[in-house]
Structures are given as structure tokens and as C-alpha cells.
Amino acid sequence: MSKRKSWVLSIVGIVIVTLFLFPVYWMVITAFKAQTEIFRTPPTLFPQNFQIDSFIAVMQGDVGQYFLNSVIIAGLATLVVLLLAVPSAYGLARFPIKGVSSMMLIFLVTQMLPATVVLTPLFIVFNNLGLLNTYAAPVLATATLGVPFSVLLLRTFFTGIPKELEEAASIDGCGRLRAFLQVIIPISLPSILVCGAISFFFAWGDLIFSITFNRDQELWPLTAGIFNAVGRYGIEWNNLMAFATISVLPVIIIFVLLQKHLVEGLVSGSVK
Template sequence: MSAKTRKQFFKVFWIVVGVVCFLIMMFPLYWMISCSLKTESEIFARPPYYFPPNPNLDAYITQLSNVEQFPIINSFKNSMIISLATMAISVVLSTMASYGLARFNIKGKNLIIFLFLVSQMLPQVFTLVPDFIIFKSVGIYNTYWAPIFANCTVAIPFSILMLRTYFLSIPKEVDDAALIDGCNHFQSFLKIMMPMASTGIVVSFVFSFLFGYADMMFSLTFINDSRMWPVTTGIYNVVGRYGIEWSRAMAFGCLAVAPVVLIFLLMERYIVEGLASGAVKG
């Protein structure tokens, strides 16, 4: 086999492997959509129907109309409150913190960065008990603020570690030029550094939002009032109470992932560019 033929063979081989892996990863999402369009008997039919024989939207209509049994609209509202607040707090704090860690000689800076990295490795369940005690003590237990602050403890370290690489990649001469032109450090950060790191900041916005939107454990632990639960906890509630009605549970899941899919479709270019740039520059 010639070198050219061998190269073409491996190229086709890795394409096939990539397509197979993509289909395996996407099959659960497809199955959820497919089951949401079936009746209960069609879902449990043997042999299974890989395509809905008689597609219908009954499960979606039930989800959106029967708000007392399936409060999905209220769950979406709760998710937006938690996600947007998590995003706002995380991006503001992590942007300033990452700039400081990248530009200033701070005592113990390497230890701080190491602790941020360790926090990303620890399972979130380790923080439940201390967070519960703190939130109970300060009086924010069973409020939106409890899961918001808990999600920020995950989103902020991630954003700092990512954004720091962007600020490190910007030459220090840019800071010096800004100071010569009359800017102080804050003005330089606001008017020059943030626009230059805008791609990374967009990625931070997206992932901070998704950290808050995808949370179930914090909300379920720190909020007792089911009327304040987000959509992820609502899915848990639906399956727990009405586990037999899988078509409705699958419809709930499809509606829940729709905002995430929409965000990735709209922001795909920025997300890919931001993550790739951060990896190269870091």
C-alpha cells in the first residue's frame, strides 16, 4: 500500500469513527424526541418503533396546557431567574478577577489559581453540607439566592481559568500605551482589555448561563418550595410523580433542552472560536 493510499485510508477511517461516535452520542436525544411523539403503547412496543408510526403532539399540548400538573411555564421562569443571575454575577466577578491574576503581581497568585483548578475537580456534592449551613445562617435558604450563589461557585472558577489566558495573551505594551494616553488601570481594563477579550467573555456568558440552567442538585437541596424549582428539578418531579406517562416526561425534556440547543446554534461560532483561542493562547 502506497503512502498516499494509506493516508486516504486513515482519513476515511477516522471520518467513519467520527460519524459513528456522533450517532451514538446523539441517539439519546433522538430517542427522547421520538418518544415524545408516540403514545405510551408505542413507546413500550416490542419490537420497538425507531420512528413514530403515528406522530402526534398530544404530550406537548398536555405539558403546556395542564400547568397545575406540569408547571413547565413557571419552571422556565425560575430557571431564567437563576440562570441570568448566575451569569451576571459570574461574568462580572470572573472578568475582573482574571484580569487581576493575569496583569498584577499578587502574593500567593499561583496558590489561588491552583485552588480554582482544584475546585473544578471536586464533585459538587462535597459542597452541599457547608453551603447548606452557610445559607441557613445568613437567611437565604429557600430563596433564589441560594442556588444562584451555589452555581456561582462553579461558574466563577471556570470563567477565571479560561479568561485569564486571554488577558495573558494581550501584550503588556498595550497597558503601557493606555497608561501613557492617560488611562488608569480600570479605564484600560474597561475600554481596551475587555473588547480585546470579547470572544472569551462571550464564552463565559454562555457557560455561566448553562451552569445555572442545568443545575438540579443545588436547587433541589436549597429550595423547599416546589413553586420555585427550575425546569431541571421540574423534570425530576414529573418523573417521580408521573413516571408511567413517559411520553409527557419526554415532551417535558424536549421543551427543557430547547433553549440550550438554541443558544448553541446561535452562538456556535463564538463558542468554538473562544474555546479554541483560549486553549492555544493559554
């Protein structure tokens, strides 16, 4: 491809992506506008009066607590996913377990299940176990989103690692467990990170489990908080968009840090 053509295509690409991501720009920019400017006709593409009052306003509200809850719920859910999925995927990849293919099938199918189908039964079960209005309820429920994805992705990865690697380790006097911890885990770290990040995104984005299991607002994540804030802030869209921007920020930061691995991992985790 000629240099010139490459540049023309790059510019066309930038235009396409800018148009596509305009809603995100509009969200961020609205957050920096004053209330009066939001309703101006014609709308301003950049705040004439750049201000951070909206961020201050929502921070003085409950956003801090919601943010903390989101971190706790998504963080714990990610931990649960990794603790379950990494050893299980390794087992499925390495050991002659009866019914491996039917287990993989179960993971594939559960990945496609709508939350609504398990919502009511989980509500009743959690109610009987006294787990409603605790962090445990959304943590356990959102972990079910990450587990199948991670097992499918990691098993494919582990299967691809040559067995000789562990065998060499055991000749050096490593036990099976140490070989797993010191040889397999380090070389799988990028894939494990992808699974962790995706599981974190799944849990971070959850709305339905949290609003169903936790009526106690103190335990709400950002998604539930912002959904509820629509009623409270009404048409104060600058405040709502500041709230939205804060909710999106962590996800975008993680994505930027892991971008290359994530894009590859997403494909292999969702198709297989």
C-alpha cells in the same frame, strides 16, 4: 487526502455520530409519540401518529414556571460569575499580587470539589441567613462552579494580551479603568462569552443545590421539576420526554451559536 477518501470518512463519521446521538433522537421522537405507540413492539423509529399533545400537556403543567426559574437562576449565576471573574482574572494577570500562584491553586482545587462536601454547611449557613427558599441560594451555590473555571480561562487569555495595548490607550489619555473597559473587554469578548456560556450550562444543569435549598416547588428549575415529574407522570414517557426536550433546547441553541469558541475554550479552561 483524496477527495474520495475524504467522503468515505465523512460518511463513516456521520454513522458514528448518528449512533452516538441516538439517545437524543429517541428523546425528541418519543415526545412526539402517542402514549399507545410508546409501548408498541417492535418500537417505531419515527412516530406513525405525529402529535404535539405531550408538549401541550407539560406546558399546561408547571413547565413554564420551571423554565422561568431555570432562566432566572442560570442567568443570575452567570452574571455573578462574570462580574467576579472578569476583573479578578484581569487583576491576577496584570498586577504584581502576592501569592498569585497559590490563588490559582485554590481555584484549581475548588473546581474539583464535590458539591456534597459543601452542601450541608451551605444548607446550615443559608438557613441561618434566611436564604433557603429564595433564588439567591441556588444562584450563589451554582456560581461557585463557574467562577474558578472562568478565572482560570480568562487569566490565561489576559496574560496573552500585549501590555502595549493598554499603554497605548493610556498615552491617548485613557485611565486604567477606561483602558480596561474600552480596550481589554472588547478584544476579550469571545473568551468572556465562553465563560458566560459554560457558567450558564453549569447552573442550568444543577439539581442537587436546588432540591436541597429550595423545598418550595415554585422556585424549582427544570432539572428539579423533571426529577419530581417522574413520580407524577409515571410511565407517560412521551410527556417526560417532552419535558426533557424543553429542558435541553436552550443549552443546545447556545451551543450551536457559540460552537467554535466553546470547543476551544473548554480545553483551555479545564486543563490549566
